[in-house]
Amino acid sequence: MTEQRPIAVLGGGSFGTAVANLLAENGHSVRQWMRDPEQAEAIRVHRENPRYLKGIKIHPAVEPVTDLLATLNDCDLSFVALPSSALRSVLAPHADLLAGKLLVSLTKGIEAQTFKLMSEILEEIAPQARIGVLSGPNLAREVAEHALTATVVASEDEALCERVQAVLHGRTFRVYASNDRFGVELGGALKNVYAIIAGMAVALGMGENTKSMLITRALAEMTRFAVNQGANPMTFLGLAGVGDLIVTCSSPKSRNYQVGFALGQGLSLEDAVTRLGEVAEGVNTLKVLKAKAQEVGVYMPLVAGLHAILFEGRTLNQVIELLMRAEPKTDVDFISTSGFN
Ligand SMILES: NC(=O)c1ccc[n+]([C@@H]2O[C@H](COP(=O)([O-])OP(=O)(O)OC[C@H]3O[C@@H](n4cnc5c(N)ncnc54)[C@H](O)[C@@H]3O)[C@@H](O)[C@H]2O)c1
Ligand SMILES: O=P(O)(O)OC[C@H](O)CO
Incomplete structure (x- = not known):
């Protein structure tokens, strides 16, 4: 059923644009808030967001706006x-408008000073709001190009999950629900660090065995950390993990x-980030993690190992040597090894 009131998407980047289009294609009227009036005007006129999703037509029901107060009110x-x-800096000044509202974070990062996830920040800013997260294997361009995609909405608030499923679920976008908000959100933030390592490995011409080892050991690490922080390890077997x-x-x-690929080609971290010109959350996540x-x-x-290469002056070869020669471990952390002598 089409919503009576418009739905807001906050952020004028690639994922905000992809999600705004999905909502509009499902028949909803969408206000996409962005800070840059020139970008809003360009989208209004050309129906395209050329900096972030070049070539993707923006649906007529997506209205680019720059008045955050009005958007949150409406x-x-x-x-x-x-x-x-x-x-935090965008939403905190408008905390009084958020009571009772539904806020769903699409952001996959960790706050530098506090180690808080985005939904924890929302909760802190707006304790009376109803809060959820959306996370999963969702490359913005593929979502916008209607590649068949699945995601997870997670919240303790079941009605919120159902509402998000109702507005976003569509022919090419399938929305699963979870009540493990913390685990789903943590998965989305942590994986960015390992993607940097994986990009590096490819640029360095490493083999398929290596890539598989990286992904699998990354999952082991992420899950170990998540369990320490109180998340449910089973969530990491799902889409958001x-x-x-x-x-x-x-x-x-x-x-x-x-x-990561740029680093593997020999660029400095600064040059790699500048060349990208978009958000790569993994760099900050690496430091705080x-x-x-x-x-x-x-x-x-x-x-x-990645931290040692990027911030402690270690060479890749030193780190590889350390990792490969480290004391042998058991494969899966959560299986009992009591059968071993
Ligand atoms: N792009 C994807 O494929 C994708 C998919 C899922 C989740 N995400 C997550 O979504 C979040 C946003 O990513 P994105 O891909 O849309 O980023 P992006 O780099 O495409 O765009 C970032 C947007 O944020 C805006 N912005 C930056 N600082 C701002 C500020 N202080 N106030 C207001 N606006 C500001 C920029 O102007 C730009 O419009 C990230 O946490 C990312 O991990 C991205
Ligand atoms: O482009 P990235 O590395 O921010 O990843 C995008 C999404 O998080 C993939 O699910």
């Missing part, structure tokens, strides 16, 4: 697709993978 359901570095890890570690369309893993005593050798 809409009771908002999808938040802002970079993690901007979410292994699903998103696979797509981001295998696709040159992923920005995090692209940063390395510190957090150390603080809570979780063994994350891939995270530590």
